[in-house]
Amino acid sequence: xxxxxxxxxxxxxxxxxxxxxxxxxxxxxxxxxxxxxxxxxxxxxxxxxxxxxxxxxxxxxxxxxxxxxxxxxxxxxxxxxxxxxxxxxxxxxxxxxxxxxxxxxxxxxxxxxxxxxxxxxxxxxxxxxxxxxxxxxxxxxxxxxxxxxxxxxxxxxxxxxxxxxxxxxxxxxxxxxxxxxxxxxxxxxxxxxxxxxxxxxxxxxxxxxxxxxxxxxxxxxxxxxxxxxxxxxxxxxxxxxxxxxxxxxxxxxxxxxxxxxxxxxxxxxxxxxxxxxxxxxxxxxxxxxxxxxxxxxxxxxxxxxxxxxxxxxxxxxxxxxxxxxxxxxxxxxxxxxxxxxxxxxxxxxxxxxxxxxxxxxxxxxxxxxxxxxxxxxxxxxxxxxxxxxxxxxxxxxxxxxxxxxxxxxxxxxxxxxxxxxxxxxxxxxxxxxxxxxxxxxxxxxxxxxxxxxxxxxxxxxxxxxxxxxxxxxxxxxxxxxxxxxxxxxxxxxxxxxxxxxxxxxxxxxxxxxxxxxxxxxxxxxxxxxxxxxxxxxxxxxxxxxxxxxxxxxxxxxxxxxxxxxxxxxxxxxxxxxxxxxxxxxxxxxxxxxxxxxxxxxxxxxxxxxxxxxxxxxxxxxxxxxxxxxxxxxxxxxxxxxxxxxxxxxxxxxxxxxxxxxxxxxxxxxxxxxxxxxxxxxxxxxxxxxxxxxxxxxxxxxxxxxxxxxxxxxxxxxxxxxxxxxxxxxxxxxxxxxxxxxxx
Numbered sequence: 113x114x115x116x117x118x119x120x121x122x123x124x125x126x127x128x129x130x131x132x133x134x135x136x137x138x139x140x141x142x143x144x145x146x147x148x149x150x151x152x153x154x155x156x157x158x159x160x161x162x163x164x165x166x167x168x169x170x171x172x173x174x175x176x177x178x179x180x181x182x183x184x185x186x187x188x189x190x191x192x193x194x195x196x197x198x199x200x201x202x203x204x205x206x207x208x209x210x211x212x213x214x215x216x217x218x219x220x221x222x223x224x225x226x227x228x229x230x231x232x233x234x235x236x237x238x239x240x241x242x243x244x245x246x247x248x249x250x251x252x253x254x255x256x257x258x259x260x261x262x263x264x265x266x267x268x269x270x271x272x273x274x275x276x277x278x279x280x281x282x283x284x285x286x287x288x289x290x291x292x293x294x295x296x297x298x299x300x301x302x303x304x305x306x307x308x309x310x311x312x313x314x315x316x317x318x319x320x321x322x323x324x325x326x327x328x329x330x331x332x333x334x335x336x337x338x339x340x341x342x343x344x345x346x347x348x349x350x351x352x353x354x355x356x357x358x359x360x361x362x363x364x365x366x367x368x369x370x371x372x373x374x375x376x377x378x379x380x381x382x383x384x385x386x387x388x389x390x391x392x393x394x395x396x397x398x399x400x401x402x403x404x405x406x407x408x409x410x411x412x413x414x415x416x417x418x419x420x421x422x423x424x425x426x427x428x429x430x431x432x433x434x435x436x437x438x439x440x441x442x443x444x445x446x447x448x449x450x451x452x453x454x455x456x457x458x459x460x461x462x463x464x465x466x467x468x469x470x471x472x473x474x475x476x477x478x479x480x481x482x483x484x485x486x487x488x489x490x491x492x493x494x495x496x497x498x499x500x501x502x503x504x505x506x507x508x509x510x511x512x513x514x515x516x517x518x519x520x521x522x523x524x525x526x527x528x529x530x531x532x533x534x535x536x537x538x539x540x541x542x543x544x545x546x547x548x549x550x551x552x553x554x555x556x557x558x559x560x561x562x563x564x565x566x567x568x569x570x571x572x573x574x575x576x577x578x579x580x581x582x583x584x585x586x587x588x589x590x591x592x593x594x595x596x597x598x599x600x601x602x603x604x605x606x607x608x609x610x611x612x613x614x615x616x617x618x619x620x621x622x623x624x625x626x627x628x629x630x631x632x633x634x635x636x637x638x639x640x641x642x643x644x645x646x647x648x649x650x651x652x653x654x655x656x657x658x659x660x661x662x663x664x665x666x667x668x669x670x671x672x673x674x675x676x677x678x679x680x681x682x683x684x685x686x687x688x689x690x691x692x693x694x695x696x697x698x699x700x701x702x703x704x705x706x707x708x709x710x711x712x713x714x715x716x717x718x719x720x721x722x723x724x725x726x727x728x729x730x731x732x733x734x735x736x737x738x739x740x741x742x743x744x745x746x747x748x749x750x751x752x753x754x755x756x757x758x759x760x761x762x763x764x765x766x767x768x769x770x771x772x773x774x775x776x777x778x779x780x781x782x783x784x785x786x787x788x789x790x791x792x793x794x795x796x797x798x799x800x801x802x803x804x805x806x807x808x809x810x811x812x813x814x815x816x817x818x819x820x821x822x823x824x825x826x827x828x829x830x831x832x833x834x835x836x837x838x839x840x841x842x843x844x845x846x847x848x849x850x851x852x853x854x855x
Contacts, residue, residue: 211253718774
């Protein structure tokens, strides 16, 4: 029996005999369950069957015995006929598939009060008691049966008999279905339930037809009150996407097509919003343009202009989103602008086209995919944004904040939150469809295998002046905003008392000496430790699952490959607020009952950030010739060895990117987890937004500064630990060396 099969059987056996079958009230790693190993809440599956009348679990040890019997008399692949080997493989697949699916099915079918469905009560034998959410034992048993099923698939000849590929596909597919597709489907279902929890199309229509959603007046276009929150959200997203795309393009043109002296500063400033909590820009705008802000006070002092609150509403939210999301558009567009072939531009000018005509009819159309992607990213970031609207929105309501108040407010209307989430999901998917349609059936290829010795065409004077006119104020205001943000952490009360102090840092991060050592007495330590634990747990898992998914998409072929790729990218198309609400609906009840725990936050981080690891891995694998995989296989290496020894060293840039992005986004995410945190699992962003709502801006900004420092250190540490890939390429030899070789 091979090591793979022994591990699969041991996982199932350990899950049935050694691990608690149901989820524990306390942490699993506290190991308190060992003291009550036979108790009703802590017992493994076999003791649940024998001592606690959980007779419906008896099929699982029977399937383990069946798998053990099949493995005890395996079919020799070298000697057996192909039909006999496929028949044996089919039996293994059957046992593994039934085992894995039965664990899930019995969890849904039997709840705390017994059978969950009336049809089961009428047709199935009566049972005593019920069950709550599944725990570590059920997880191990499921993974073990997935490995058994994958072994059978490989034994039947699929994936060239490679168990690693087969198991990776089943495992990643199961995880994506459970933690991406299932929550989305669950929120779709929730929208059809009425107050009595019965299916009703009328209930869905009543929620969709609310005047609060769809009121439309002319004042809506400049942020007037009384407008529907759906129109507010859509109008804000369109303005934000258009603005960030335009600003990102101007900044990319300056960096790549001009002699602007501030290029290095510009690139540095593009990183700041990515490692900054999402509402810091909003706080800085309040300090600058708020009622007690610098600009308002100066205007009143110098010109007698009364202080106003214009920053609260559509103008303030839009301005904050432009500053927060323009760097993302810039990062999307800079590679596209650099990829435009200078030879094509030179050919245009050789035909007597002006620089403006060349830019208008050659360069700009070739940037269309990048422009479409930048617009899409800006649109989705805007509709998913929660931090800036909650800080600056005032009476300007958007869907993200309405969803939040429907869940945590006094109304507690889950159906309303579900329908609002569905509308956001439709907006996002419609934007995806438009982006794909705009760039479909067109060729934008400008980089081929041939050399391109042309020089980029100078920008038309009008475009160059516009770009500089846009860039310099943007750079200046960005520096001012971040400078004021940091300054606000070191003064007593911004706008009133600018006496320098460290009291905000002391309030949040004070450390005292106790009888048994140091005591972290600051109010922010608990949330910071939680955030670091969750981010450090999620980042490597995000990278692993993302790169495995990329490997399956780029290096294998199987039925349903496009659907698999779509599911791995689905979480990017879904706004963060929708993801958070979907996780509440999906995992607030058995069989996976993890709401209020740190596990649900880690899982949300992993699958929310998964698309970045997938796309980065696919891009990196596209640069690695498949002949390297084939050479490794020819030398007798299996899929796991090839992935670990050949591909992983060449994927270091993708690994670094996935780790950094996973860690940074986990540290700064707010919209996706604002519904998932509890008192025990409070994270940095939820703590900061609580301070903002209470008007304690000093502590909020001080905490944000600490987070920025932590993330910069983490990025440098990841770069040092992972390193860079080393390619054995020949460098240019010195003239003396060439003579020595030749002589």
